[in-house]
Amino acid sequence: MTEPVLELDGLIAGYGDTTVLQGISLSVPKGQRVAIIGRNGVGKTTLLATIMGLTRQHAGSLRFQGQDLRTVPPHRRSHLGLGLVPQTRDIFPSLSVEENLIAGMRGDATLDEAYALFPRLKERRRNGGGQLSGGEQQMLAIARTLMGRPSLLMLDEPLEGLAPVICDQLMETFEQLADDGRHTILLVEQHTDLALRFAEHVVILDAGSVVHSGPAAALRLDPTIVERHVGIGLPTGV
Template sequence: MPATPLEVENLSAGYGPTRVLEGVSFSVPAGARLAVLGRNGMGKTTLLATLAGQTKHYEGRIRLGSSDVTSLPTAGRAHRGLGYVPQARCIFPTLTVEENLYVGLKGRPKTAIEEAYQMFPRLKERRSNLGSQLSGGEQQMLSTARTILGRPSVLLLDEPLEGLAPIICEELMGAFAELAKTGDMTILLVEQRIQSALDFADRVIILERGRIAWNGAPEALSQDHDTVERLLGVGGLH
C-alpha cells in the first residue's frame, strides 16, 4: 500500500467516562513525518491508541486516505493500512525472533521477513533467540519490524526510544529515517527525546491535557524556547 494522508477532525476520546482527548484536529500529508510531543500524561499514547481504535470514541472523525475509519474496529483499521507499534513492546517471549516476525506477515510469504532483517541486521543475528532473551533495543526493533512487515501506509510509533542506550537510539532513528526516505509510509512518532523527534519530523504537534497546544514546523519549535519550556518542561532540547 502506498503512503496515505491521515486526517483527524475534532477528535474527542478517552476511557469509559474519562475524557482524555478534546477537540483534536490535525492532518498529515501522505509520506510526511509528524512528531507528537508533550509531557507525561498529556494524552500522546491515548491519541495513537485512539487512531488505532483502542479507546472510547466520543466525537470527531478519522480519515485514512479516502476512507473514513472512525467507526471501524482495530482490525479494520489495520486492514486499511494503519500500523501501530504500542509503547509496551508486545512481543511473544516464548517465540523466537523469527517466529515473532511470522506473526506480522499477514499472509505474505515467509521470505518477506528478509525485509525486516535488512532493516535491523541485529534481528537476523538473533533470529533463533527467544523474545525473552532480547535486550530492550532488540525488543523494540522486533516490535517495529513485525508491524512494518504488514506494509502499513500509516505507521504509529509510541516512544520507541524509551529506556534505550544512546547508541541503540541512533540505530533505531537511522532505520526510521531510511523508512521515511522511501516515502511509502506516513509516520507519526511520539517521543520524549525531543531533539531526536525534531531531527526526524517535518511537522510537530504538542499535546497539553488532551488538546493541541502547538502545531508547527520543527525548525520553528527549536527556536521557540518559551514554548519548549512551557509545554515540554525542559530547560532546553535534548
C-alpha cells in the same frame, strides 16, 4: 489539493466514559514526518491508541485515506494500512524472533526485509522474544509491525529506556523508513531534541488538546515554545 492521509476533526476520545482527548484536530499529508510531544499524561499515547481503534471515540471524526474509521475495528484498521508500535512493545516472549515476524506478516512482506533493516534480528532469529535485550525487543516490535505493510507507522516512545547508541541506530532506521516514500510516520517521543531533528511537523499536546502545531524548524529556532508547553529546554545545536 491532495487529501490528507490522516485527518482528525474535533476528536473527543478516552477510555470508557473517561475523556482524555479534548477536540483534537489534525491533518497529516502523505509521507510527512510528524512528532507528537508533551508532558507525561497529556494524551499522546491515547491519541495513537485512538487512531488505531483501541479507545472509545465519543465525538468528532477520524479519517484515514478518506475513510471514516469510527466503526472500523482495530484489526481492520491494520489491514487498511495503520501500524502501531506500542510503548509496551507487545512481542510474543515464547515465540522465536522469526515466529514473531511471521505472525505479523501480510501481503508480499518477507523476512529478508526485516533482517536487512535490523541485521541483529537475523543473528537472533532462533532466540525467543523473551531472551532479547530491550533494544532487540524494540527492533523486533518495529520489524513485526512493518511486516504488516503499514502506510502510516505510529511509534509510541520507541527510545524509552534504551542506550544512546541504540537510540541513534533506531533514529537512523526511522529516517530510512521516512525517506523510502512508502511511510507516513507519527512519532511520540520524550527525547524532544531527537524528535525535532527527525520531524517536519510538530504537534504539542497539553491536557488532551493541541496547544501548538507547526513546522519543526520553527521550534528549533525558537525553543521557548517547547519550554513553555513541555517544560524542558533543548540542547544547544538542535
